[in-house]
Amino acid sequence: MRPGAPETGDPGDSAPRHDDWVPTRALGRAVLVTGALLVAAVLLGRTDLIVLALPLALSVAFALAKRPRDLPGLRLSTVESFPVEGGELGATAEVENRDVTGYDLTVVRVQHSPWLRLDDTGAQGRHVGGSRPYVTLVPRGVAAAIELAGPAVRWGRHSLGPASAYAVAADGLLVSRAVVTGALGVKVYPLTDPFKADEAMPRAAGLVGQHRSRRPGEGGELAGVRQFGPGDRLRRIDWRVSLRTERLHVAATLSDRDAEVVVLLDLLADAGRSGGIDGTASVLDRTVRAAAAIAEHYLHRGDRVSVLEYGAAARRLRPASGRRQYLTVLEWLLDAHPSPTAQERGGAQLAAGISAAALVVVLTPLLDARSAAMLAGLARSGRFVVAVDTLPEDLAVPATNNWGEVAYRLWRAERENTIGQLREHGVPVVAWAGAGTLDAVLRDVSRLASAPKATLR
Amino acid sequence: MRQLTERVRAVGRITGGPLLVRTAVFVAAFVGLVVAAPSGTLQSRLLVGLLLAAALPALAPRSIAVVGVMLAMIGLWLVDTMAFGAPVTLTRLLALAVALYLTHTAAALAAVLPYDAIVDSQVIIRWAARAVLLVTVSGGLTIALAEFLPGRHIAAPNVALVLGLAATALTIGLLTQLGRRP
Numbered sequence: 001m002r003p004g005a006p007e008t009g010d011p012g013d014s015a016p017r018h019d020d021w022v023p024t025r026a027l028g029r030a031v032l033v034t035g036a037l038l039v040a041a042v043l044l045g046r047t048d049l050i051v052l053a054l055p056l057a058l059s060v061a062f063a064l065a066k067r068p069r070d071l072p073g074l075r076l077s078t079v080e081s082f083p084v085e086g087g088e089l090g091a092t093a094e095v096e097n098r099d100v101t102g103y104d105l106t107v108v109r110v111q112h113s114p115w116l117r118l119d120d121t122g123a124q125g126r127h128v129g130g131s132r133p134y135v136t137l138v139p140r141g142v143a144a145a146i147e148l149a150g151p152a153v154r155w156g157r158h159s160l161g162p163a164s165a166y167a168v169a170a171d172g173l174l175v176s177r178a179v180v181t182g183a184l185g186v187k188v189y190p191l192t193d194p195f196k197a198d199e200a201m202p203r204a205a206g207l208v209g210q211h212r213s214r215r216p217g218e219g220g221e222l223a224g225v226r227q228f229g230p231g232d233r234l235r236r237i238d239w240r241v242s243l244r245t246e247r248l249h250v251a252a253t254l255s256d257r258d259a260e261v262v263v264l265l266d267l268l269a270d271a272g273r274s275g276g277i278d279g280t281a282s283v284l285d286r287t288v289r290a291a292a293a294i295a296e297h298y299l300h301r302g303d304r305v306s307v308l309e310y311g312a313a314a315r316r317l318r319p320a321s322g323r324r325q326y327l328t329v330l331e332w333l334l335d336a337h338p339s340p341t342a343q344e345r346g347g348a349q350l351a352a353g354i355s356a357a358a359l360v361v362v363l364t365p366l367l368d369a370r371s372a373a374m375l376a377g378l379a380r381s382g383r384f385v386v387a388v389d390t391l392p393e394d395l396a397v398p399a400t401n402n403w404g405e406v407a408y409r410l411w412r413a414e415r416e417n418t419i420g421q422l423r424e425h426g427v428p429v430v431a432w433a434g435a436g437t438l439d440a441v442l443r444d445v446s447r448l449a450s451a452p453k454a455t456l457r
Numbered sequence: 458m459r460q461l462t463e464r465v466r467a468v469g470r471i472t473g474g475p476l477l478v479r480t481a482v483f484v485a486a487f488v489g490l491v492v493a494a495p496s497g498t499l500q501s502r503l504l505v506g507l508l509l510a511a512a513l514p515a516l517a518p519r520s521i522a523v524v525g526v527m528l529a530m531i532g533l534w535l536v537d538t539m540a541f542g543a544p545v546t547l548t549r550l551l552a553l554a555v556a557l558y559l560t561h562t563a564a565a566l567a568a569v570l571p572y573d574a575i576v577d578s579q580v581i582i583r584w585a586a587r588a589v590l591l592v593t594v595s596g597g598l599t600i601a602l603a604e605f606l607p608g609r610h611i612a613a614p615n616v617a618l619v620l621g622l623a624a625t626a627l628t629i630g631l632l633t634q635l636g637r638r639p
Contacts, residue, residue: 026565029524038625055558055595105580135576172565
């Protein structure tokens with residue numbers, strides 16, 4: 001198989017090669033049997049053997065009277081629909097006959113990621129499942145399209161293709177060389193779990209946003225009425241109070257502030273088996289879907305969100321706000337893969353790159369001891385840290401021997417101990433449960449934030 | 458064991474189109490063998506053997522089994538007509554010629570169809586139409602030849618033998634050349 005130059009370029013720019021079409025075994029068989037029958041007929045003087053040879057000889061002669069010269073053209077295309085998990089995806093494999101003679105059939109194979117459940121819906125109109133070759137008739141000068149459609153069942157960057165095709169002509173006596181197209185990349189965005197959090201935010205920053213701050217300023221939340229002073233805007237004057245007191249008073253408001261949310265993805269280890277949108281979720285699936293949901297929620301509220309990776313790649317997405325940032329986060333999450341590393345930065349090192357006022361939401365399965373150490377380090381550095389446990393509840397226990405169950409329970413107990421220690425260090429750990437996951441812990445963190453505290457820097 | 462599992466899984470994935478074509482291979486091969494076999498030897502044991510032999514090209518249409526079964530048909534025909542002295546009737550001859558050709562062409566189609574392919578029905582319909590057309594033309598020619606030729610056996614002199622062999626070589630050479638030319 002070679003890259004399919006002929007199918008992408010102009011038909012005239014690729015001259016036919018002598019090995020583009022090769023004889024099949026059927027041709028050799030027809031010639032052999034015909035020859036044997038004719039020789040026997042002549043040697044034995046039997047005309048009935050000529051009669052037996054006649055259909056075979058005629059079929060070869062008729063079939064090879066017009067033999068094809070050009071290879072079939074093949075094109076693979078997809079509709080840019082940017083599906084989310086579970087969304088429908090469509091693709092078309094178009095095979096073209098540029099020859100002067102028709103093909104008996106063309107066999108088209110489209111390889112694709114197992115997470116794209118594409119089936120033929122064109123000719124058959126029925127669900128057959130699996131990645132099967134398609135056999136279609138392609139008369140001369142005609143292009144036949146094979147429509148593939150189906151759901152994309154898991155987030156990520158998936159490959160659609162390469163597609164390959166070979167044609168059969170001359171009643172199965174000649175077969176063409178396979179033409180191969182390149183692969184197409186398909187982006188499937190994670191389906192965001194439903195997520196909501198109340199307005200509690202430990203420390204808002206900036207001058208615009210939707211969170212109430214404790215500082216007076218331009219905003220929508222009424223703080224009280226006070227006497228007019230230099231610098232106050234005239235439209236802030238509360239005329240009713242001013243008339244009653246005969247002194248100018250203005251309505252004082254609290255300033256609206258935005259907040260920075262840092263979503264930290266622990267990608268040191270993965271666990272569980274991913275079954276797509278309808279199946280079980282692995283740690284990575286839960287992490288990515290939760291990160292998308294948290295980012296969507298806070299970006300929708302006007303906050304700034306940045307995303308960090310705790311793993312070998314240590315990728316970082318700068319903080320920003322708005323819908324563009326949401327799309328950037330989704331794109332960024334597509335490249336999240338488990339990336340174990342021997343040397344990982346500690347919490348203190350991570351904290352150096354995180355704003356002191358930011359809320360750090362760490363999505364971690366707590367499978368690696370370094371994850372707990374990182375959380376503790378972040379908390380010691382004075383960051384507002386919330387850990388979201390992304391370990392699936394229905395994790396299957398490997399039953400390798402009789403001690404597997406006991407070892408698993410021991411490991412679970414040790415993990416619970418670690419979570420307890422983290423809570424003692426001021427790091428709330430909550431299991432990911434979609435909407436309302438962070439409400440209780442955010443209230444606690446906000447209360448802690450309002451209290452004076454000494455931090456190690 | 459792993460190969461056996463894969464084979465069983467492959468059987469489960471077979472689709473209707475390839476199954477139909479392979480069934481046609483089996484039927485054509487079995488009919489051809491039954492027609493060619495000496496009538497006196499058609500006992501149940503031999504029939505089982507013929508069934509097994511006919512199943513081989515259907516199971517492995519890309520293998521040498523197809524040509525083996527086709528040569529077996531010719532061999533049985535020669536044995537029946539020469540050793541057992543069975544008369545060559547036009548009906549039986551035509552039936553064998555059609556079975557021989559259909560075994561060949563159906564095996565040629567089965568060989569290029571992946572067993573798990575989703576096949577457009579037009580492919581099989583067009584293939585069958587071409588086979589019927591060719592069988593009709595060959596049948597017409599055969600009947601014409603039967604009327605034209607003096608008899609089933611030709612007492613050939615040496616010159617005719619050499620000429621016949623030359624014509625055979627020419628035919629085979631022509632067919633081979635048709636297959637090779639670019």
